[in-house]
Structure formats: C-alpha cells, structure tokens
Amino acid sequence: MDRLTIPAKFVLVMAFFAVPLAITSIQNIVTMQSSLSLAEKRRVGVELQRSAFDMVKRIEIVRDLSVFSRNAANQEINHLFEQNRAEALQMLMAFEARPEVRQNQLLKLSVSSLIGRLQTFRASSGSEGDMIGTIYGSAHSAVAKAYSLQQEIANEFDLSTDNDFVTEQLLGVLSDSLPKSYYEMGKARGFGVYFLETRLMNSSGIKMLEETYVELWQAHEQLENSFHLLITSQGGLTQLDQIDYSSLNSVLQTRQMLDDYLLLDVDLQAEWRDYYDSVTQQIGLLHAVHTQLLDFLSARYSERILQKRESLLHRSVSIGVLVLFTTYLFVGFYLSIRNSIGLLVNAANRVAEGDLEEKVAISAKDEMLDIAEMMDEMRQQLRDRELQLVAMTITDGLTRVCNRAFFNQELPARLEKSRRADLPVCLLLIDIDYFKKLNDSYGHQVGDDCLIMVAQAIKGQLLREEDSVSRYGGEEFAVILPATDSLGGLATAERILSAIRRLKLELVGGQVVTMTASIGVASSAAVEQCSDDRLVALADESLYKAKHDGRNRCIVYKK
Numbered sequence: 001m002d003r004l005t006i007p008a009k010f011v012l013v014m015a016f017f018a019v020p021l022a023i024t025s026i027q028n029i030v031t032m033q034s035s036l037s038l039a040e041k042r043r044v045g046v047e048l049q050r051s052a053f054d055m056v057k058r059i060e061i062v063r064d065l066s067v068f069s070r071n072a073a074n075q076e077i078n079h080l081f082e083q084n085r086a087e088a089l090q091m092l093m094a095f096e097a098r099p100e101v102r103q104n105q106l107l108k109l110s111v112s113s114l115i116g117r118l119q120t121f122r123a124s125s126g127s128e129g130d131m132i133g134t135i136y137g138s139a140h141s142a143v144a145k146a147y148s149l150q151q152e153i154a155n156e157f158d159l160s161t162d163n164d165f166v167t168e169q170l171l172g173v174l175s176d177s178l179p180k181s182y183y184e185m186g187k188a189r190g191f192g193v194y195f196l197e198t199r200l201m202n203s204s205g206i207k208m209l210e211e212t213y214v215e216l217w218q219a220h221e222q223l224e225n226s227f228h229l230l231i232t233s234q235g236g237l238t239q240l241d242q243i244d245y246s247s248l249n250s251v252l253q254t255r256q257m258l259d260d261y262l263l264l265d266v267d268l269q270a271e272w273r274d275y276y277d278s279v280t281q282q283i284g285l286l287h288a289v290h291t292q293l294l295d296f297l298s299a300r301y302s303e304r305i306l307q308k309r310e311s312l313l314h315r316s317v318s319i320g321v322l323v324l325f326t327t328y329l330f331v332g333f334y335l336s337i338r339n340s341i342g343l344l345v346n347a348a349n350r351v352a353e354g355d356l357e358e359k360v361a362i363s364a365k366d367e368m369l370d371i372a373e374m375m376d377e378m379r380q381q382l383r384d385r386e387l388q389l390v391a392m393t394i395t396d397g398l399t400r401v402c403n404r405a406f407f408n409q410e411l412p413a414r415l416e417k418s419r420r421a422d423l424p425v426c427l428l429l430i431d432i433d434y435f436k437k438l439n440d441s442y443g444h445q446v447g448d449d450c451l452i453m454v455a456q457a458i459k460g461q462l463l464r465e466e467d468s469v470s471r472y473g474g475e476e477f478a479v480i481l482p483a484t485d486s487l488g489g490l491a492t493a494e495r496i497l498s499a500i501r502r503l504k505l506e507l508v509g510g511q512v513v514t515m516t517a518s519i520g521v522a523s524s525a526a527v528e529q530c531s532d533d534r535l536v537a538l539a540d541e542s543l544y545k546a547k548h549d550g551r552n553r554c555i556v557y558k559k
C-alpha cells in the first residue's frame with residue numbers, strides 16, 4: 001500500500017466502495033425492471049382476454065342457434081346464426097393478426113383451430129327434443145375452445161402465476177363461475193328458441209328444460225358464492241363497488257323466463273324472437289359484469305405499472321444522486337488532499353532554495369493544516385537561525401557594533417545606491433586618543449571596557465536607521481552616514497566627540513577614566529566618482545590632520 005501513489009490509493013478505495021454499490025444498484029434496478037415488465041405483460045394478457053371475450057359472446061350465440069338452424073328452415077334464425085358466425089370469424093382473424101398472438105406459437109395454434117372449427121361449423125341435423133341436447137353439447141365445443149384460449153392467454157401472459165389474492169379470485173370467477181352461468185343461460189336460450197319456433201315439445205323436451213331450470217339455479221348459487229368471496233376478500237376492492245351486482249340476478253331472470261315462456265305455457269304461444277331477445281338481454285347483463293371485471297383487472301395492473309415505474313424512477317434517481325454525491329466526495333477529497341500536498345511541496349522547495357520569508361500556508365482546515373503549521377514553525381526557526389548567523393558574521397565580538405567585514409560590504413553598497421539617487425555619503429573615521437597609554441596605565445581589560453563604551457556612545461548618536469557604526473580597527477571606528485553631506489557629517493562628529501568626552505569609567509579604586517577621540521570626516525561629494533577606497537583615504541587624511549592638530553577634534557576634508 002505504501003508503494004502506491006495517492007491517486008492509485010483513491011482509485012482503489014473508490015473501487016472498493018463503488019463496485020459493490022454499482023452491483024447492488026444494478027441488481028435492484030434489474031429486479032424492479034423485470035417486475036415492471038411482468039406487470040406490463042400481464043396487462044397485455046388482460047387486454048387479450050377482453051378481445052377474446054368479445055369473440056366468446058358471438059360464438060355463444062352461434063352455439064345456441066345451432067340447435068335450431070340445423071335445416072335453415074327459419075331464415076331469420078339462420079341469418080342471426082350466420083351473422084354472429086361471420087362476426088366471430090372476423091374477430092378471430094383480427095385477433096390472430098395481433099403481434100402478441102403472432103409471436104406466440106401456442107395461441108396461434110389455438111386461434112387457427114378455433115377459426116377452422118367455426119368455418120366448418122354447420123347446423124347439425126338433429127330432429128326432436130331428445131337430439132337438441134346432443135347438438136348443443138357438440139356446438140359447445142367451439143365455446144369451450146374459446147374458453148381454453150382464454151386460459152392459455154392467462155398462462156402465457158403469467159396471469160395465472162400472479163399470487164395476488166384478488167387477482168386469483170377474479171380469474172376464478174372469470175374462468176369458472178361466469179362461464180358456467182353462460183352455459184346454462186345458453187341452453188335456456190337455444191332450447192327455448194327451438195321449442196317456441198317449432199311450437200312442439202315432447203316429454204323429453206320438458207325434462208330437459210326442467211333440468212336446465214334446476215341447473216340455472218345451481219349456476220346462480222355458484223355465481224353468488226364466488227362473488228361473495230371476491231367482495232369480502234381484502235385489499236383494493238373499492239373499485240369493485242362500481243360493478244352492478246344486480247346483474248347477477250340475470251341468471252334467475254333467465255330461469256324465470258324459461259318458466260314463464262315455456263314450462264308454464266304448454267301451448268308455447270310466445271314468439272321465439274321475444275324470448276330470444278329477453279334472454280339475450282339477460283346474458284348481455286352478465287357479459288357486462290364480465291367486461292367490468294376485466295376492466296377492473298386491467299386498471300389494477302395499470303395502477304401497479306404506474307407505481308412500479310414511479311419507484312423505478314425514484315430508485316434510479318436516488319442511486320444516480322448517490323453515485324454522483326459519492327463521486328463528488330471522493331473527487332473533492334482527492335483534490336483537496338492533492339492541493340494541500342502540492343502547496344506543502346512548493347513550500348518545502350522554497351525553503352530548500354533558501355527562501356525563508358514566505359509563510360507556509362494552505363486553505364485546508366484539516367490535519368494538513370497541522371503539517372503546514374509545523375512546517376512554518378520550522379521555516380521561522382531556520383530564518384531566525386540564519387538571521388543570527390548573518391548577524392554574527394557582521395558583528396564585532398567585543399563591542400557588539402558592526403565589524404570590518406560589514407563595513408567593507410556596506411560602504412561600496414551605500415556609495416552605489418547614493419550615486420543612483422545623486423546623494424552624497426559621509427564617512428567618519430573615529431580614533432580614540434592615546435589609547436595605548438590607557439591600555440598601558442590600566443590594563444587591557446579596562447581598555448576593552450572603554451572600547452565598548454565608546455562604541456555604544458557612537459551608536460547612540462546615530463539618528464537614522466540606515467546610519468551604521470563599524471569597528472574599523474583596534475581602537476578605530478567608522479561611521480557611514482548615507483544621504484549626508486559634509487555639514488551633516490560634521491554635526492554628527494561633534495555630537496560623537498561630546499558623547500565620548502562625557503564617558504566616565506569608574507575603576508575599583510575610585511579612579512575615573514575619561515576619554516577623547518579624533519574624527520576625520522569626508523563626503524563622497526568632495527570628489528568626482530568617489531570610490532570606497534578613495535573616501536576612506538580622504539577620511540583617514542582628515543583624521544590624521546585631527547591627530548596632528550592636537551586630537552579631541554574633528555576635521556572635515558576639503559578639496
């Protein structure tokens with residue numbers, strides 16, 4: 001790990017967090033997406049069931065009328081029969097052309113088989129009452145095929161695997177209880193039309209009608225029970241309130257009509273068409289409930305699809321935000337560290353190159369700030385140490401004023417600067433009078449003390465910051481006065497002389513030592529293009545004169 005660069009470490013950490021996050025997120029989205037696709041598939045299944053049910057209605061009429069139209073004796077019945085058969089075939093072909101059906105081998109087979117069955121559907125040649133039951137049963141195979149098509153749709157579009165309780169109950173009602181009622185009502189319609197049209201009914205016909213009468217009751221009972229279970233089942237059933245449950249009585253109504261039109265009227269006086277229309281109307285009421293239930297199921301899936309789409313969107317957005325936020329954090333964190341490290345490296349380079357003036361500073365407020373503060377503390381200590389070293393190299397060890405080395409640098413530098421500003425530099429060479437005698441009389445220690453006192457006295461008379469005093473030789477001092485002419489130099493020299501005269505060194509025995517000095521003053525303005533050596537020589541010349549003229553005085557060089 002230590003061998004890795006910081007970007008490589010970040011990529012590693014990013015990968016450590018991002019990879020599981022991405023895998024979980026993708027899994028999550030894939031699961032939600034497949035659940036959404038399943039709900040969409042189921043809704044398509046319900047739509048197909050609805051179309052298939054429209055065909056069922058026609059095929060039921062074909063079945064019921066097949067009982068009579070065996071010999072096409074009644075043109076009107078035959079027309080009804082053919083009309084519904086043609087409509088059913090048309091619907092089946094449209095159904096077969098639907099992409100969902102064309103893509104499904106099983107459904108395609110079932111539809112084409114049903115088409116074949118209807119195309120070859122011809123009225124059977126039954127004769128009397130005992131035959132019509134057989135004819136009806138045979139014709140019913142077409143309706144049964146249509147119902148098995150519905151079941152196949154439920155299987156192929158995963159409606160049957162939906163373990164939602166309400167959906168299970170609904171599918172049960174749609175595929176079992178309701179078809180059972182249609183079967184019995186169809187019998188009542190077909191048989192009734194047959195007897196009323198022929199106005200003939202033998203004992204076996206009566207028996208068959210009576211059986212149907214009983215079976216209608218049973219169908220109604222089953223229907224009531226299954227609806228009761230559906231209504232009392234939990235969850236999401238408020239929409240089922242909109243269904244007209246009084247339509248369930250249509251089974252009983254049909255039973256009543258069978259009674260009124262046929263069983264109670266042995267003369268069969270009623271018109272077959274009135275009976276047909278009345279029963280068809282009752283069957284239509286039940287069909288309407290069937291359609292409402294399919295609509296309800298479709299709406300239920302639409303609602304689920306909407307919810308799933310919304311939660312998929314929310315999940316995708318929140319995962320997106322999470323990924324962006326994590327990336328932002330990592331990138332921000334990385335950039336902040338890289339930025340801080342960059343600043344610290346630059347600061348370290350500056351220090352290595354000797355630049356100790358610029359503060360080590362970073363904008364971060366974290367542990368990097370602690371490192372920066374420590375580095376800055378080091379920089380300050382280095383700078384102080386360097387200043388001390390520099391000060392030591394230019395300071396005279398005894399008197400603590402500047403030394404000769406400083407003077408040798410300072411005078412040419414000041415002369416150069418003043419030349420550019422067209423200003424003079426004044427040099428004072430100060431020599432203590434009879435210092436040899438002082439040394440000889442009181443000893444070197446006293447001599448040293450006197451040198452210290454004189455040096456500080458001279459320093460005390462310098463008014464400007466750029467003025468400097470250096471120990472030029474043993475008991476000789478040099479004062480550089482930048483931007484000062486001869487008059488200014490003379491005034492300073494006079495002040496220095498007075499200060500030295502005022503010095504008193506009290507010895508152990510009570511003896512007091514006093515001193516005087518001689519000063520040679522020279523200004524760079526005195527000569528053209530004055531060099532440092534020339535200025536020293538001029539000041540030295542004046543000092544010599546001061547000594548020669550009796551000491552304890554200052555002499556200004558004049559051309």
Ligand SMILES: Nc1nc2c(ncn2[C@@H]2O[C@H](COP(=O)(O)OP(=O)(O)OP(=O)(O)O)[C@@H](O)[C@H]2O)c(=O)[nH]1
Pocket residue numbers: 431432433434435436437439443444445446447448451473474475547551
């Ligand atoms: N105590 C002490 N004496 C020093 C030091 N440096 C030089 N001297 C002495 O200063 C004396 C200088 O003497 P001279 O150059 O003859 O000058 P002077 O005695 O002051 O006479 P004039 O300058 O002519 O007045 C010498 O005796 C040096 O030994 C020092 O650091 N300490």
